[in-house]
Amino acid sequence: MKAFLVEHDRRTRRTELITFDDVAEAMAVYGEREAEREAHIEVVLLFAESEGDLRNTHSRYFYGLTELVRRGWESDPYPAVDAAAG
Amino acid sequence: MYDRYRGEFQPSLREVSDAVKHATRTAPSSRLKTLESVALKLSRQTIRLSQVDDIAGCRIVVANLNAQERTVEALGRSLTVHSVVDRRNVPSFGYRAMHVIGISSVGYPVEVQIRTRVQDMWANLSESAASQDLAIKYGGGPPEIRDILDRLSEIGATLDELQATHLSAEAAWTGTAGLEHGLIAEALRQELAESNQSVVQAFTRFEQLVESLSRMMGR
Numbered sequence: 001m002k003a004f005l006v007e008h009d010r011r012t013r014r015t016e017l018i019t020f021d022d023v024a025e026a027m028a029v030y031g032e033r034e035a036e037r038e039a040h041i042e043v044v045l046l047f048a049e050s051e052g053d054l055r056n057t058h059s060r061y062f063y064g065l066t067e068l069v070r071r072g073w074e075s076d077p078y079p080a081v082d083a084a085a086g
Numbered sequence: 087m088y089d090r091y092r093g094e095f096q097p098s099l100r101e102v103s104d105a106v107k108h109a110t111r112t113a114p115s116s117r118l119k120t121l122e123s124v125a126l127k128l129s130r131q132t133i134r135l136s137q138v139d140d141i142a143g144c145r146i147v148v149a150n151l152n153a154q155e156r157t158v159e160a161l162g163r164s165l166t167v168h169s170v171v172d173r174r175n176v177p178s179f180g181y182r183a184m185h186v187i188g189i190s191s192v193g194y195p196v197e198v199q200i201r202t203r204v205q206d207m208w209a210n211l212s213e214s215a216a217s218q219d220l221a222i223k224y225g226g227g228p229p230e231i232r233d234i235l236d237r238l239s240e241i242g243a244t245l246d247e248l249q250a251t252h253l254s255a256e257a258a259w260t261g262t263a264g265l266e267h268g269l270i271a272e273a274l275r276q277e278l279a280e281s282n283q284s285v286v287q288a289f290t291r292f293e294q295l296v297e298s299l300s301r302m303m304g305r
Binding site (some may be wrong): 001008010022027030031034035042044045046047048049050053054055056057058059060065066068069070072073075086 | 299
């Protein structure tokens with residue numbers, strides 16, 4: 001599990017992503033960046049196995065509206081859940 | 087102070103996220119709630135910080151309504167569950183999903199959001215709009231954007247239902263393997279084609295509204 005610090009500019013819609021292997025370090029940087037941020041910058045710490053997984057569950061940070069819908073529709077998320085729950 | 091409080095939830099978030107992963111064989115993502123989000127929540131509701139049960143949150147996206155229900159059942163067998171919130175038919179300002187509030191081994195709540203891909207698309211659209219105007223998240227914002235989001239929420243729910251119908255038709259058709267001919271096979275083939283067409287038509291409407299929203303927001 002990796003930690004991903006997301007800094008998303010609401011005005012430009014640009015997203016910067018910093019990846020951490022050390023959760024404690026990620027948490028420290030998260031607190032610092034959040035305290036220093038300007039109002040139009042979202043700062044959020046997310047955890048996922050990969051950046052790819054993150055892009056699937058938090059697509060708004062990475063894609064425009066029509067693209068996130070297209071990607072969502074074309075995905076086939078986790079058919080294995082049927083086996084797990086069966 | 088909130089940063090320190092939030093940090094206490096991280097081990098529980100990891101514990102519940104791992105349990106979700108193993109119970110459902112998915113790869114959930116998770117997060118600790120931002121100061122901005124929790125402040126907004128506290129300003130809108132008469133609750134204390136200690137009563138906020140989604141400081142730690144985990145998210146899974148599944149294919150359809152059937153998978154969503156089976157995932158919730160699987161979590162019920164694997165987690166200590168405080169509560170299950172079903173917002174599919176009673177949406178919160180258009181937001182639909184199922185939430186399971188799990189309790190970690192040390193007593194911290196972790197909210198697990200289980201969304202279909204359609205519900206997740208809507209949520210991301212809404213949050214994207216809300217990043218421009220936070221009032222949108224709680225039912226406010228420009229009326230024209232609100233109207234589109236509300237219509238998208240309804241069409242999204244219909245789309246999920248139509249997909250469930252299509253899956254049933256598909257299962258029935260699969261069950262007739264070897265019966266390529268005959269009235270029953272033909273009826274099932276027709277039903278499958280019609281349900282597929284309904285899904286395609288609903289998604290086309292969904293896409294068209296998203297394009298309108300995109301133009302409206304200048305994206």
